[in-house]
Structure formats: C-alpha cells, structure tokens
Amino acid sequence: MIETPTHVIENIFKDLRQSFNSGKTKSLSWRKKQIEQIYKMCDEQKNIFASAAYTDFHRPKSETILFDCGSIRNECIHTLNHIDEWVRDKKISDAFAFAALDKYIHTEPLGIGLIIGAWNYPFLVTLTPLVGAIAAGNCAILKPSELAPNSAVIMATMVERYLDTSCIRVVLGGVDQTQALLKGDIDKIFYTGSTTVGKIVMRAAAEKMIPITLECGGKNPVYIADDANMTICGKRIAWGKSINCGQTCLAPDYILCSKTTENRLIPEITKAWQQFYTSNPLNSESYCHIINNRHFERVKKLINQDKVVHGGQIDSNENYISPTIMNNVTENDDIMQEEIFGPVLPFITVNNEDEAIKFINNKDKPLALYIFSSNKNLAKRIIDSTSAGSTCVNDVIFQIAPPSLPFGGVGPSGLGTYHGKYSFDSFSHQRTVVYVPNWIEPLISKRNPPYNPNTKTEDNSQLKISPTLLTDISRAFDPYYNYRQLPPAFNRFIRQLILPSFVYTSLINICKQLRKMLEINDKRTLKQSFEFFLEYSTHEKPSLFIRSLLLLSYLPSMQGCLLSSRKIFGQILFTEQVKYEIRSFIVPPLLTLKYISIDNETLNYSENFFQRACVPFSNLFYSLCNNHARTREKLSNLLDEFSVLQDESEKLDQWLHKYLIQHIIQTNLSTTNAQALLLVEKTSYFFQFILHWTLLIMEYYLLMGFDLSLYSKRELYDVYFYFAQIILFTHINVYKTSKNILNTTVSFLVQLNQKQQTNKNQINNPFIQQLNNLVQQHTNDDPLIELINENNSSQKKNKRKNPNGLLATNNEYHEQELLLINGHFSMSTAMHRCLKALDIERRLE
Missing domain, CATH: 3.40.309.10 (Aldehyde Dehydrogenase; Chain A, domain 2)
Structure with missing residues (x-):
C-alpha cells in the first residue's frame, strides 16, 4: 500500500476548505448525485470489494457483498428517499408569549468531516458515515484502516473514480497520517475502532473543540x-x-x-x-x-x-x-x-x-x-x-x-449515533433562526434599562398601554387570524358569495353519497364491511360528515360503552360477530362442538381473547374513516396491535389443543377419521384467522402506497417482490389451510355433535348458545348451520346424504378469494420480473 505523504495532507485540507467555502456541497442536487454514485460504486464494484477483503483476511466474499455493499446501498436508498425532508427548515410552534416571532431550525453542514474507518468491515464503517456527511452538505476525508491494505487501496481508487474528489478525498497510511489528520483543519471527527484509540481521538477533538462521534466496542x-x-x-x-x-x-x-x-x-x-x-x-x-x-x-x-x-x-x-x-x-x-x-x-x-x-x-x-x-x-x-x-x-x-434506527454506544462503548437521519444529524449543526417584528417594540422595551424597581405608577394594579398597542393586541386575538404564524398587520375578514346552484349541486352530491352509504346494510361479514369502507372512501371520496355518519351507522357509539360491547348496526354484538367470522373461516372445535363441557378457566381465557380481539377490529373501522394518508398511517399502527393479537391467539390455540383433543378421544371417534383428528390437533385455528386479517391489512397498506405515490423508482422492485413473495404467497397458504380444514373436518365435527347429542334442547357449549341467534340471521349463507341447528329433520336428512353440500358456500368463497389473490400474485411477480429486466438492461447500457 502506497501511503499518502504527510506533507500532502495540509494541501488536501486547503483544497477541501476552498471547495466547502464555495458552497458547492450545499447544493441538494450535488448531494443526491454523490449518494447515487456511492450506490452505483457499491453495486458495480461489489465483487472487487469482496476480493480485496478476502485477500486481507480470508473474508468470505458473500459477507462483503451482503453486509458491506448491501447495507451501504440500503443506506443510500433510505437517504435519497428522505433527504428532501431532512434539509427543510423546521417551523417551531411555541407558547403564546412568543407567538409573534417567526421561528425555525435551519440545518447547516459543519464543514470538513474526518471519517476514520476500521478494518473488520472496511467498506461499511467508512462509506456509511460518508453518506450522512454528504447528505448534510459536508466535505469529507476518509482514512481507511491500514490493517486491511488491499481494501484501503481499492476504496481510494473507487472513490477517485466515482466521487467528486474536489470535496471527498481518501488518505492512506498508518499512525503518522492519522496524527497529521487530527491536527488538520477539520470540523467533525467520526471514528470507528477500539475504545483505547477512541480516547486518543477524543482528546484531539477536545483540543479543537469540535464534535465527535465514537463507535467503539465492548463485551456484549x-x-x-x-x-x-x-x-x-x-x-x-x-x-x-x-x-x-x-x-x-x-x-x-x-x-x-x-x-x-x-x-x-x-x-x-x-x-x-x-x-x-x-x-x-x-x-x-x-x-x-x-x-x-x-x-x-x-x-x-x-x-x-x-x-x-x-x-x-x-x-x-x-x-x-x-x-x-x-x-x-x-x-x-x-x-x-x-x-x-x-x-x-x-x-x-x-x-x-x-x-x-x-x-x-x-x-x-x-x-x-x-x-x-x-x-x-x-x-x-x-x-x-x-x-x-x-x-x-x-x-x-x-x-x-433498519436504516431508520440509530446505532451507537453508550459510555465506553461509544459516543453519538448514526444511520439514516441520525447520520445526517451527526454531521449537521441545528441552527436556531428567529425573526423579531418591529411592531412588538412597545412590549419588549420593558427589558431596557434603567432598572428602577421602586418606581411606582399611579395605580399599581393596572398597566398603562398606549392606544396603538391596544389595537395591535386586539388583532392578535382575532378569531379569523392565525396569530401563531403571521404578525398582525391587517384585518383578514373574507366574504364569499355562494350561488344557489352551487348549494343545489352540493345537496345532490350529499344525497348520492348517502344513498351509496346505505349499501353497508347489505354487508353481512367483517370482510365485506371492510372492503366496502375502503372502496367507499377511495372511489366516492365522501366528505368528513359522510364518513363520520358511515362509522356511526355501522358502529353506533354510546357514552361509557366499551369497544367490545359495541353493536354492529346497533343490533349485533361485535364480540359475537368476531366469533362467527372465526367459525365460518376455519371451523375451530371450540365454536362448533355443541355438547362439549368447557371449564371456567378455559371459558374465561377464551372469552378474554375474544374481548381483546374486538379492540383492534373496531379500531380498524375507525381507521378507515379518514383520508387516504391518515388511513395508511393508522393501518401501520394497527399492524402492531394485530401482531400482539397473533401472539395471544397462538397461546390460546396451544391452551385449547390439549383440552379439546382429550375430549374428542373420549368420544371414541379418534379412529373413525384419523386424518381429521390429526388436523384438529395440529391446526392453529385462531392464529390462522388473525394472520389472515393481518395479511389483509398489510396488502391494503402497500396498495395505498401506490395510490399516494409514496414509492420511488428505486423502491418499486423491492415493493413488488415483498408484496408477491411474502404477503400474497403467505395469504395463499392461509386460504389453502382453511379450505383443507373445511373439506376434512366439518363432517367429522358433525359426527361428534351427533354422537354426543343427549338432549336436542340442551346445548352445553356457552359459545354456541351465544352464537345461536346470530347464526339464524345468516341461515342463507352459513354452510355450518347443521352444527348448531338440527330442528329441521328433513333438512338434516338431505344434508346427511350430501355432507359436502354444507361446505359449498365457504368453499366457493375460498375459491374466489384464492383466484383473486393468485391473480394479484401473478401480476406482482410479473411486475417484479419486468423491473428486474429493466434494471439489467440499464446496467448493460
């Protein structure tokens, strides 16, 4: 490795200072261009980087490509997607006493940043902070570790080839070069390495009174x-x-x-x-x-x-x-x-x-x-x-x-954080800017000398205010005036003439929206209601009044009423609807076996789960009554609630497996249908249902990103891959599992009910008793009605002749859903492949 002469380092600092003072690095287009070049360098030269690290310490090439080059590219993508937001001045709201001031935080670059890298991840720990330094608008000097000489030389070569060397330079060498750099004209130090050397670097920063970030180690x-x-x-x-x-x-x-x-x-x-x-x-x-x-x-x-x-x-x-x-x-x-x-x-x-x-x-x-x-x-x-x-x-x-999370140590393990926005902040100065208007001089003049606390006014209980100041203060309280953002200057009353034709047109639109809204009464399941809420808010674009009316019609609210006690259309308890949905989707034995005796502990455990499940499901419909951007934000928060609910459902399934299998074996039907018994024993019923809804929310969350144009061109490839190969593929398997359960276990559960029947008018399972009335309302579309209602003997006789007829409705529904999801899967996979082909073509060009 050819080391950089120490006498050259002083000239490097002069060139970089001149470039920084010219304002070149403050240009947002320059910053984006350099970050794009870093991405391009790590993409095109990843094999060269991997070979260098392999030569240095037999590092597997895949590790360099994945952990160094891959992570740096993710950092570049994340930064490019958010840099416009990061560099924007941030307006600040404050107490009323300072409302007249125009206040904001202006982010500005520090100047020249020195980035001292380590040898263990030679490219990652050097180029990742460089992305933040460039994003903040700084010049930078990279000092890769001399312990990985081949990696250091390759980095110097590629930086010179891909980046603007008038603003970004690489210095090669050991202790002498590092000491020369620490004595140079630098404004920020970013060091990765041992705690011992970190203390030396920190002392050098203290001498210059400049900020420092230390990424050291420790015993984890x-x-x-x-x-x-x-x-x-x-x-x-x-x-x-x-x-x-x-x-x-x-x-x-x-x-x-x-x-x-x-x-x-x-x-x-x-x-x-x-x-x-x-x-x-x-x-x-x-x-x-x-x-x-x-x-x-x-x-x-x-x-x-x-x-x-x-x-x-x-x-x-x-x-x-x-x-x-x-x-x-x-x-x-x-x-x-x-x-x-x-x-x-x-x-x-x-x-x-x-x-x-x-x-x-x-x-x-x-x-x-x-x-x-x-x-x-x-x-x-x-x-x-x-x-x-x-x-x-x-x-x-x-x-x-995750590039959105900060990475850094505490105490001897490090000082400061980086990655994403935290890298940007690490290389930036948060500059306070305040504009003070002239009109408030009568107010702030009270701070001026001479100070004489013994001076008394004619009436100590009153403050003398000039008529001009009184007029200005009264304007500040004008209800038509945004006193937080603008100083009072003139009266801003606005009058608008509204034509009768406009009023008539608005009323017609409201009536059309109300007529469309009433279609919610035909939606019998949570899935149908969920899709109606989404379609209605997307295509009809109803007003806030109509959206609120829709929610109040579907889930009327009463003061002091818990979410789990809300009634759909004011008639059907939300908890009962959730139980019915689970039973129809995947027929869990807990909600289908009529004559099973359930002990109090199991009953309370199960009932608590259903009560708990009502909260995120209710919140789901509340989330859908917002504009698109707010709805997507609330769906993101809901996914956390459904994640917790998945854990709870898995525990409930484990609790019920042993309890229900023991009961089924006692009926001596375990040998009648071994396959069905095995499915009952192995299937996570409630987990599958909650997973089904979690995936449903994730699908719409991603799709709404397309409606809101949130994805950049760089992200589309990954979005389609994630949508097809992760979410839709998993959802297909959930439907197939449910369909298999319906085909295999329904007749088995019917036999269990018939075998245990002792008194037709006596149902032991309290959940069946609760669902009895609700199922009667769904007689026309419930394929499992026989599991509860056996009063119609002719109907029962016909069903026994063709037990699979019980499954026609749900199987048809699952088939339709599978066809739909498979279509989405094929389309997303095709889009993913097209984007990949276009990317390959672009690289070849």
Whole structure:
C-alpha cells in the first residue's frame, strides 16, 4: 500500500476548505448525485470489494457483498428517499408569549468531516458515515484502516473514480497520517475502532473543540432464559459469533444462562457450526480468519484449553482459530477482562435474570445487549434494569439493519449515533433562526434599562398601554387570524358569495353519497364491511360528515360503552360477530362442538381473547374513516396491535389443543377419521384467522402506497417482490389451510355433535348458545348451520346424504378469494420480473 505523504495532507485540507467555502456541497442536487454514485460504486464494484477483503483476511466474499455493499446501498436508498425532508427548515410552534416571532431550525453542514474507518468491515464503517456527511452538505476525508491494505487501496481508487474528489478525498497510511489528520483543519471527527484509540481521538477533538462521534466496542452479554427456543437460539448465536470470525463490534461476547440451559444450548450451537462450516472450518470458504498475527496471538492467549468444550483448534500460519466454546468461566478469567473480538464464546452460569442483571451492571456499558426469551415481560424487565447501546431480543446483530434506527454506544462503548437521519444529524449543526417584528417594540422595551424597581405608577394594579398597542393586541386575538404564524398587520375578514346552484349541486352530491352509504346494510361479514369502507372512501371520496355518519351507522357509539360491547348496526354484538367470522373461516372445535363441557378457566381465557380481539377490529373501522394518508398511517399502527393479537391467539390455540383433543378421544371417534383428528390437533385455528386479517391489512397498506405515490423508482422492485413473495404467497397458504380444514373436518365435527347429542334442547357449549341467534340471521349463507341447528329433520336428512353440500358456500368463497389473490400474485411477480429486466438492461447500457 502506497501511503499518502504527510506533507500532502495540509494541501488536501486547503483544497477541501476552498471547495466547502464555495458552497458547492450545499447544493441538494450535488448531494443526491454523490449518494447515487456511492450506490452505483457499491453495486458495480461489489465483487472487487469482496476480493480485496478476502485477500486481507480470508473474508468470505458473500459477507462483503451482503453486509458491506448491501447495507451501504440500503443506506443510500433510505437517504435519497428522505433527504428532501431532512434539509427543510423546521417551523417551531411555541407558547403564546412568543407567538409573534417567526421561528425555525435551519440545518447547516459543519464543514470538513474526518471519517476514520476500521478494518473488520472496511467498506461499511467508512462509506456509511460518508453518506450522512454528504447528505448534510459536508466535505469529507476518509482514512481507511491500514490493517486491511488491499481494501484501503481499492476504496481510494473507487472513490477517485466515482466521487467528486474536489470535496471527498481518501488518505492512506498508518499512525503518522492519522496524527497529521487530527491536527488538520477539520470540523467533525467520526471514528470507528477500539475504545483505547477512541480516547486518543477524543482528546484531539477536545483540543479543537469540535464534535465527535465514537463507535467503539465492548463485551456484549447474551442472557438466555430457560424458556427460550434452544434450536433457534443456538443457530442465531452461532451465526452472530462466527460471522467475520467473531471480529464484529456487535458480536455476542459471552453467554449468561443457567446450567440446565447451557447443557441444552451448547449442542445446538455446535450443530449449527457443523452445518455452516462442516467439521473442518479451516477448509471452508465460508469461514473468515483473524486479521493478522498480532490479533491472532492476542485471542489465542485468551483461550483456556482446560475449559474448552468445543473447538480450540488453531493454525498460526493461517491466523486460524476454529469456533470455540468455553464453560465454567468466571468473571476473573482472562477472557472476561477485554473484548474478545474473535470466535471464542465463554459461558457463565447464573441462576436467574436477577443475577444476570447484577453481572451486566457490574461491567462497562456494552455496545449491545441480547436477550433470548419467549416472555416479553422478562425481556422488558432486563431492558429497564440495564443500559446498553442497543438491544435485540431473540436475535443478535440484527438491530443494526433498519436504516431508520440509530446505532451507537453508550459510555465506553461509544459516543453519538448514526444511520439514516441520525447520520445526517451527526454531521449537521441545528441552527436556531428567529425573526423579531418591529411592531412588538412597545412590549419588549420593558427589558431596557434603567432598572428602577421602586418606581411606582399611579395605580399599581393596572398597566398603562398606549392606544396603538391596544389595537395591535386586539388583532392578535382575532378569531379569523392565525396569530401563531403571521404578525398582525391587517384585518383578514373574507366574504364569499355562494350561488344557489352551487348549494343545489352540493345537496345532490350529499344525497348520492348517502344513498351509496346505505349499501353497508347489505354487508353481512367483517370482510365485506371492510372492503366496502375502503372502496367507499377511495372511489366516492365522501366528505368528513359522510364518513363520520358511515362509522356511526355501522358502529353506533354510546357514552361509557366499551369497544367490545359495541353493536354492529346497533343490533349485533361485535364480540359475537368476531366469533362467527372465526367459525365460518376455519371451523375451530371450540365454536362448533355443541355438547362439549368447557371449564371456567378455559371459558374465561377464551372469552378474554375474544374481548381483546374486538379492540383492534373496531379500531380498524375507525381507521378507515379518514383520508387516504391518515388511513395508511393508522393501518401501520394497527399492524402492531394485530401482531400482539397473533401472539395471544397462538397461546390460546396451544391452551385449547390439549383440552379439546382429550375430549374428542373420549368420544371414541379418534379412529373413525384419523386424518381429521390429526388436523384438529395440529391446526392453529385462531392464529390462522388473525394472520389472515393481518395479511389483509398489510396488502391494503402497500396498495395505498401506490395510490399516494409514496414509492420511488428505486423502491418499486423491492415493493413488488415483498408484496408477491411474502404477503400474497403467505395469504395463499392461509386460504389453502382453511379450505383443507373445511373439506376434512366439518363432517367429522358433525359426527361428534351427533354422537354426543343427549338432549336436542340442551346445548352445553356457552359459545354456541351465544352464537345461536346470530347464526339464524345468516341461515342463507352459513354452510355450518347443521352444527348448531338440527330442528329441521328433513333438512338434516338431505344434508346427511350430501355432507359436502354444507361446505359449498365457504368453499366457493375460498375459491374466489384464492383466484383473486393468485391473480394479484401473478401480476406482482410479473411486475417484479419486468423491473428486474429493466434494471439489467440499464446496467448493460
């Protein structure tokens, strides 16, 4: 590697200062162009970057392409999509006393930013902050690590080829060059590396009184609760610890768990490593090596071979250390005295989360804290009781992926944050700007000397105000005046003549909207009502009055009435409608077996779930009575509620499986239809229904983005892929599962009802009793009416001759929905492929 001469660095600073003072970097078009070039560089040269990192420390090429180039491109896309909003001046509202002032925050670049990168992710930790520096309008100097020389040289070459070198430069070299840069004319330092060097850099910044961001490391603890899923936990920890050979600042450093959990977890981790790298990682092209001999010797000394239970193989010629596990480790061992930064995973035994919290708090604040548990309350307790740069529950490292979230440390692990908007803010100064009008001089003149508190007016209880000032103040309270934004200047009364023809036309439109609104009375299911609300608000574009009237007609509100107690059209309890929808969609035994006896605990558990489910479903219809943009925002918030409801539905299914299967086996019908029994035992009924609605909301959420023109050209490829391959594909499987359940288990459940029938007038299942009246209203379109109503013997006789006839309506409905979703799937897949082909054609050109 050819180092940059130290005497040249001073000239680099002069050139960059001249470019910055010219205002070139403040141009929004210049900023966007440079960010687009970074995207293009990481896309076109990703294989070159990967080869350089492989030469430096045997880093798998896929890791560089995915974690460096892929992440940088995501950062570029996110920044380009939001930079217009970030650079805009932000108007500020304030207390009435300052209402007359015109106030805003103006974001301005700091000047020249020095970005000192690290060797472990040579492109990611250098180019990602560069995106933020450019977005904020700065010039920048990049100083890649000399420990990865090939990566540094390639970066310098590509920056010169793709970016504007009058504003962005790369300096190659070691300690001498870094010291020269720290002494130069810089306005911001962004450093990624060890805490020890970070302190040196921070002292240099203190000498210059300039802002600094430090991204250091630390010992990242992982707490494994006894209720964690060991298979998933083992695979994810194995990945996080061995990726980049453990040379990741966010890698799990040590494990805190009980001895029982340790004995269950270690085999899962070793099994995952076997799958990742075979039994000999030295020969695996997917396994990275230690960066150099000095770091190899450092990590080697941390390994206590007496405590190694897996791995421990080394090869000094290749700087190779195999993935290693140590147990019975104490906090006094050498490996617990510093950040490991290698593929060694020590286990420390704790009996519970209290001991884990105490252990974590006795150490320096880490860059990351990881928790594996199925108990959200436990995870929340640990989060509230500790401090860390970031936390990820049930995974590792993944919290760095979303560009909208800040990434940074706390205490010794770092100072400041970056990624997305936080990178932009890191390289910006928030400048306060206030315009003070002349007309308020009589008010603010009271601040002027001389100060004489003993001076008295004729009447201390009154303040003398001039007539001119009194007139100005009265205008400030004018109800027709926006006193927060504009100073009073003139009376703004506006009169408008409204023609009678306009009034007549408006009344006709209102009547048409009301006539269309009344069609809601024909909608018998939540799905039909949901689609009507969406279609009505989209195509009819009703006024706020009509939208409110629609909601009040569908879900009349009463003071003090809970959402779960609301009645659809004032007649049907919302909870009963939800139960009916679930029963019609996937026939859960809880809502179809008439003569089953349900104990109080199961009854209360189930009823609480239905009451809880009414809240997000009710909120769904409230969300649809807004304009398009507000509706989409509220649907986004609703997805969080449905996510929680999915967890609750899964727990309810698990609760009911054992209870219902035991009851079915007692009827001696378990051998009559083994396939149906197996389906009943394995199907997550309520989870499937909630998943169905979650996907439905996600579909409309994405589609409304097209209506509002929210997606940029760069995002369309990913949007169509996500819409087709994730959402629609999953929704198709949900409908197929429901259809399979209907075809296989309905006749089986009918037989159970007939076998258990003791008294036709006595129904033991309280849920069936509640649904009885509602089902009578749906007789014409309910395929499962026989499961509740058996009074009509001729009807029952005909149905027995053709039990599949019961399913005609729902099967037909599911077939129609499947055809519709398959059509959307095909169209989205075709659009995705077309966009991909166009992208390939553009690159070839």
